[in-house]
Amino acid sequence: MNEIHLAKCIAKKRREMNITQEELASYIGVSKAAVSKWELENSLPDITLLPRLASYFNISIDELIGYEPQMTKEEIRRQYLYFKGILGTKPYLEVQMELDEKIKKYYSCFPFLLQMTVLLLNHYDAAEKPEDVLMWALNLARRVKNESKDINDVKAAVNLEVMLDLVLGKPKDALELLDESVRPLSQETESLAQVYQMLGEKEKAKRVYQISIYQHLLTLVAEAAQYSMLYEDDKEKSTEILKRSLQIADIFQVSKLQPNAIVPVYYSAAILYCIQGEIDKSIEMMEKYTNTCLESFFPFSLHGDDYFNLIDDWLLELDIGNGAPQNEKFIRKSMLSAVKDNPAFHGLRDDARYKSIIGRLEALVKERG
Structure with missing residues (x-):
């Protein structure tokens, strides 16, 4: 063109x-x-x-x-949402070709390349050759890392490269990109809130604290799910991790606030209990997983609540807004596949409760074709 x-x-x-x-x-x-x-x-x-x-x-x-090598943040967001949308309606290869043309045109717009890397990472498994798509995304991340002069772009590119290496099954490559020392969390957010407080701008201070607490809460819940899986052979420890994680999630009503944060906890718990022979508990967690997917997930949007009542504007300011980074069709299919195709649950195939769960998730997929 x-x-x-x-x-x-x-x-x-x-x-x-x-x-x-x-x-x-x-x-x-x-x-x-x-x-x-x-x-x-x-x-x-x-x-x-x-x-x-x-x-x-x-x-x-x-x-x-008439050549514009850079996009505004809003233009990048529109492009992300556009490609995310057509990935659910057009053949993947056709979308891939159109995306390739757009990337070539804006190959020096590094914020755009970062978001397209995220897009590919979130939708690679629908491609005929997923590994090729992952390598494409990896090359984009590396270009930003090597060419951008913006430190925030470089950090984002490194993080994406690590994630891609992990998906590609290359943990040693990922480790080379990371500093193995674990540093204390930055105090920048706390300092910013204190500055606003001293300036008498209490509402701004409240907003900063809310955003910080919100992010820490979701990080805690998400990491606890992964942490618990490291104790699959220690029933007492894994049970305690899950118990505390779910208590915190219940206190902050995470299932309504951010359902995609609590779903991995239910899912991890279902796997752990199944491995440990606690079938009733596994089914219970699987049912919570399914209920959340069916009742709280769609239509998806990041939002606050009565406690986090000052974060909605901030969520709208995120790179792709407050919507899901993945096409809804892909999300629904992954919800089903996670339960139906996981070898950990194969021993439950004859269980009527498991069959019911699969049926409900299959209906969720068919609901939007």
Whole structure:
């Protein structure tokens, strides 16, 4: 697709300066007929003339040819949501080709590349060759890491590279990117809140504290689910981890506040109890998992509640807004696959309660085709 708008720009700028084609031709050193052909899109200026034209119109060469190498945050968000949407309606390969063209056009817009890396990471498993998509995403992350001068972009790229290495089954590569020392959490957020408080701006201080508590809460719940899996051979320890995690989640009503944070806890608990032979407890956790998926998940949006009543605006400011990073169709399928295809649950295939759970999750998938 031709996205060079040189002809329109030359004609527009020439009229704005109130000069004739002949006057422009005389300055550039070409014939009047040549300028006419440029404006009619019958031919293009020689590439060596572009600096002179841009200088004459007092604009950059990018502006002259109508090329915008960078996107705004809002434009990046729209692109993410657009591609996320069509991934559920168009053939994956078709979307992949369109995405590739967009990436090539904005290959120097590193915030855009980061978000497209996230997009690929969230939807790679629907591709005919998932590993190829993961490698594509990995190369994008590495480009940002190696080329960007923005420290925040570089940090985000490294984090994405680590995640991709893990998905690709390359933990040693991931470890090389990480500093193995575990440092105390940054006090920047607390300091910012204290600054606002000393300035008498209590509402801003409250908002900062709420955002911080919200993030720490979700991190605690999510990491506890992963932590518990390390104690699959220690029933007492794993049970205590899950108990405390679920108590905290219940206190803060995480199942309603952020259902995608509590679902992994229920899921991990179901696996652990199944491995440990506690089938009734495993089914109980699986039912909580299913109920949350069916009753609290859709339509998905990040939001606050009566306790976290100052964070909604902040959530809307996130890179892709307060929506899910993954296409809803993919989310529904993954909810079913996690239970149906996990070898840990294969021993439950004849259990009527397990069959009922699978049936309910299959209905959830069919609900949106």
